[in-house]
Amino acid sequence: MTDVAADTLLDVRDLRTEFATSHGVVRAVDGVSWDVRAGETVALVGESGCGKSVSALSIMGLVARPAGRVVGGEIWFKGRDLLKLSEDEMRDIRGREIAMVFQEPMTSLNPVLTVGRQITEACEIHLGYTPTQAHARAVEVLGFVGIPDGARRLKQYPHQFSGGMRQRLMIAIALSCRPDLILADEPTTALDVTIQAQILDLMKDLSRQFGTANLIITHNLGVVARYADRVNVMYAGKIVERGTAREIYANPRHPYTLGLLRSVPRLDEPKRARLDPIQGQPPDLTRLPPGCAFAPRCAFAIDRCRAEVPPLTSVGGAHQSACWVADSLPGVAAKPVAEQVPA
Amino acid sequence: MSVAENLPEAPPQAAGDVILEVRDLTKHFHLGGGLFGGPPAVVKAVDGVSFSIRRGETLGLVGESGCGKTTTGRCILLLEQPTGGQVIFEGKDLTKLSPAEIRVVRRKIQVIFQDPYSSLNPRMTIGQMLDEPMAVHGIVPERRARQDRVRELLTVVGLLPSMASRYPHELSGGQRQRVGIARALATEPSLIICDEPVSALDVSIQAQIVNLLENLQEQFHLTYLFVAHDLSVVRHISDRVAVMYLGKVAEITDRTALYAEPLHPYTQALLSAVPIPDPEIESHRQRMVLGGEVPSALNPPSGCVFHPRCPIAIEDCKRIVPEVREVRPGHRVACIRV
Numbered sequence: 001m002t003d004v005a006a007d008t009l010l011d012v013r014d015l016r017t018e019f020a021t022s023h024g025v026v027r028a029v030d031g032v033s034w035d036v037r038a039g040e041t042v043a044l045v046g047e048s049g050c051g052k053s054v055s056a057l058s059i060m061g062l063v064a065r066p067a068g069r070v071v072g073g074e075i076w077f078k079g080r081d082l083l084k085l086s087e088d089e090m091r092d093i094r095g096r097e098i099a100m101v102f103q104e105p106m107t108s109l110n111p112v113l114t115v116g117r118q119i120t121e122a123c124e125i126h127l128g129y130t131p132t133q134a135h136a137r138a139v140e141v142l143g144f145v146g147i148p149d150g151a152r153r154l155k156q157y158p159h160q161f162s163g164g165m166r167q168r169l170m171i172a173i174a175l176s177c178r179p180d181l182i183l184a185d186e187p188t189t190a191l192d193v194t195i196q197a198q199i200l201d202l203m204k205d206l207s208r209q210f211g212t213a214n215l216i217i218t219h220n221l222g223v224v225a226r227y228a229d230r231v232n233v234m235y236a237g238k239i240v241e242r243g244t245a246r247e248i249y250a251n252p253r254h255p256y257t258l259g260l261l262r263s264v265p266r267l268d269e270p271k272r273a274r275l276d277p278i279q280g281q282p283p284d285l286t287r288l289p290p291g292c293a294f295a296p297r298c299a300f301a302i303d304r305c306r307a308e309v310p311p312l313t314s315v316g317g318a319h320q321s322a323c324w325v326a327d328s329l330p331g332v333a334a335k336p337v338a339e340q341v342p343a
Numbered sequence: 344m345s346v347a348e349n350l351p352e353a354p355p356q357a358a359g360d361v362i363l364e365v366r367d368l369t370k371h372f373h374l375g376g377g378l379f380g381g382p383p384a385v386v387k388a389v390d391g392v393s394f395s396i397r398r399g400e401t402l403g404l405v406g407e408s409g410c411g412k413t414t415t416g417r418c419i420l421l422l423e424q425p426t427g428g429q430v431i432f433e434g435k436d437l438t439k440l441s442p443a444e445i446r447v448v449r450r451k452i453q454v455i456f457q458d459p460y461s462s463l464n465p466r467m468t469i470g471q472m473l474d475e476p477m478a479v480h481g482i483v484p485e486r487r488a489r490q491d492r493v494r495e496l497l498t499v500v501g502l503l504p505s506m507a508s509r510y511p512h513e514l515s516g517g518q519r520q521r522v523g524i525a526r527a528l529a530t531e532p533s534l535i536i537c538d539e540p541v542s543a544l545d546v547s548i549q550a551q552i553v554n555l556l557e558n559l560q561e562q563f564h565l566t567y568l569f570v571a572h573d574l575s576v577v578r579h580i581s582d583r584v585a586v587m588y589l590g591k592v593a594e595i596t597d598r599t600a601l602y603a604e605p606l607h608p609y610t611q612a613l614l615s616a617v618p619i620p621d622p623e624i625e626s627h628r629q630r631m632v633l634g635g636e637v638p639s640a641l642n643p644p645s646g647c648v649f650h651p652r653c654p655i656a657i658e659d660c661k662r663i664v665p666e667v668r669e670v671r672p673g674h675r676v677a678c679i680r681v
Contacts, residue, residue: 047545047546047547048516048545162636163408164636165636192407192408192572192637193407193572193574193613193616193617194407194612194613194616194632194633195407195636196616197616197618197630197632197633198632198633198634201632219545219546220618221546221620222617222618222619222620222625223618224620225618225619225620225621225622225624225625226618226622226625228622245622246622246623249620249621249622249623250623259547260546260547261620263546263547263549263550264546264549264550264575264620265553265575265576265578265579266575266619266620266621267574267575267578267602267614267617267619268619268621268624271578271579271598272579274554274557275550275553275554275579276550277547277548277549277550277551277554278547278550278551279551281515281517281518281548282515282545282547282548297547
């Protein structure tokens with residue numbers, strides 16, 4: 001672990017997670033390495049099936065068995081390889097040191113327990129709090145996430161909360177044991193846009209306030225631009241590009257990233273006659289082509305792309321791309337200076 | 344306040360005659376008093392909505408969940424019986440038609456649903472699904488000719504004619520949505536209600552479908568009511584846009600004016616909440632974050648329904664229900680502060 005920065009909190013190395021399906025083995029996560037430093041916000045970006053959620057489930061030891069299984073790699077967290085821990089040891093880490101926030105707050109909260117119980121349970125088990133201490137902590141974390149009148153609200157059930165409030169509850173539960181890292185899987189996808197802004201601002205504030213690191217898993221490029229420090233773009237189980245958010249957006253060096261950025265209409269740019277989509281369909285993970293998985297949809301592919309898998313290599317400092325033609329890609333279409341954006 | 348005002352605007356495509364006019368539409372759902380008792384209550388899902396669409400144009404209908412945009416679309420399709428108001432399509436009030444007349448009109452108004460996974464029948468082949476509406480409406484009476492037409496429709500939406508023999512589960516999400524579009528086109532409609540047609544699709548596929556919808560509009564001179572919550576996509580595809588909040592229209596105007604100069608504080612907040620995919624811009628963007636949440640339609644606020652969250656609300660907003668006023672030619676706003 002010589003090349004690891006001193007403040008690295010989570011270091012995922014060459015992670016491989018597979019699923020056995022009736023159509024063959026799916027390599028959902030196929031040799032992926034990334035890290036999160038203390039207090040920062042890292043994004044895993046990609047479309048459905050790219051392996052971003054399975055990456056998070058692999059870290060938490062929650063990959064559905066027996067179909068799914070982590071078949072290789074290491075997940076270093078505070079000096080321990082999580083893949084080598086027993087189920088009991090993992091249970092101590094889950095919720096205590098690494099917490100998770102899911103996309104659908106309604107399906108991840110227990111409908112027959114009061115929300116108070118769902119927060120105090122974790123504090124009693126993980127922190128050894130007495131019921132009175134746990135209750136005080138629950139009122140406190142509800143305050144942190146902007147749910148007023150905590151003492152009364154703790155006696156209520158999840159169905160008595162709106163969608164945005166439920167997601168605040170999920171964040172409150174995640175925060176309750178003061179974790180070092182929160183994995184948030186599409187935390188705002190099910191929410192309306194004005195509520196999405198509230199929740200993401202809340203997560204960012206809490207991260208600043210308590211020094212909690214966040215891993216945000218999303219398909220929304222706008223969300224990433226606003227909240228992430230560093231970005232890993234995934235496609236077909238692999239990381240195809242990574243760098244700081246500014247590097248990735250200003251100078252994408254993978255055709256998939258470039259395609260994603262060009263395909264979305266933007267409020268700050270003139271309306272285009274037509275959008276520039278990425279051609280073709282998302283890949284079938286049971287039948288990936290040899291070479292680069294994106295090659296069949298790539299406008300820049302050369303013969304080598306269809307034969308050899310490109311490794312993730314530096315295109316300038318810590319900015320990396322897995323593309324044989326990374327150096328000759330065009331920039332994001334020259335865009336007029338957006339003098340102002342809606343206030 | 345402006346959003347790229349230097350748009351190379353094409354003039355609104357063929358500002359034709361009014362094809363659809365919705366007048367003071369209301370749809371109330373009655374709750375309670377049923378098996379589990381509960382006090383009877385009324386949800387005013389759509390509460391006095393008026394707008395019109397000209398032939399060949401796209402009207403975007405945006406708002407957050409529960410604002411009534413989908414119910415408005417369903418009332419136009421007569422999938423819901425409106426509680427009040429009129430839906431005038433090509434000069435006829437649909438709410439007054441007999442069932443036989445409704446069947447005839449249904450052919451001309453089609454719908455594309457959000458979820459291509461649940462809106463296709465898993466037991467029918469793609470070919471059967473496209474064949475059925477043509478047979479039912481007697482559009483192509485002869486069976487052999489219908490099969491040709493099915494292949495033609497598949498080609499039009501960018502699929503292979505051989506896909507007629509496939510089942511929905513064999514297709515990807517984007518392909519299924521193309522089938523949904525082909526099915527809507529099968530009856531040769533003039534108006535298509537697109538209800539969140541791209542929001543269930545992956546980002547890389549959304550642009551393909553948006554482009555397809557635009558190409559088909561040109562090719563077949565279609566009129567769209569485009570119901571969506573994604574303001575960036577709505578801006579791209581629409582000629583005019585209506586913003587809804589809690590069953591009412593907050594603002595309606597042409598696309599350029601709405602995005603360059605939103606007048607209603609809710610429209611301003613919505614636009615401000617959309618993150619722009621550029622960290623450089625996001626890092627120094629001033630935003631207006633709305634407090635609170637959308638209130639329940641069961642118990643809407645008095646006066647202006649937006650007043651509890653409105654940054655510029657005054658005392659009068661709590662008691663005066665703002666009417667939708669034309670503040671500039673073609674720009675209507677429901678706010679007493681504008």
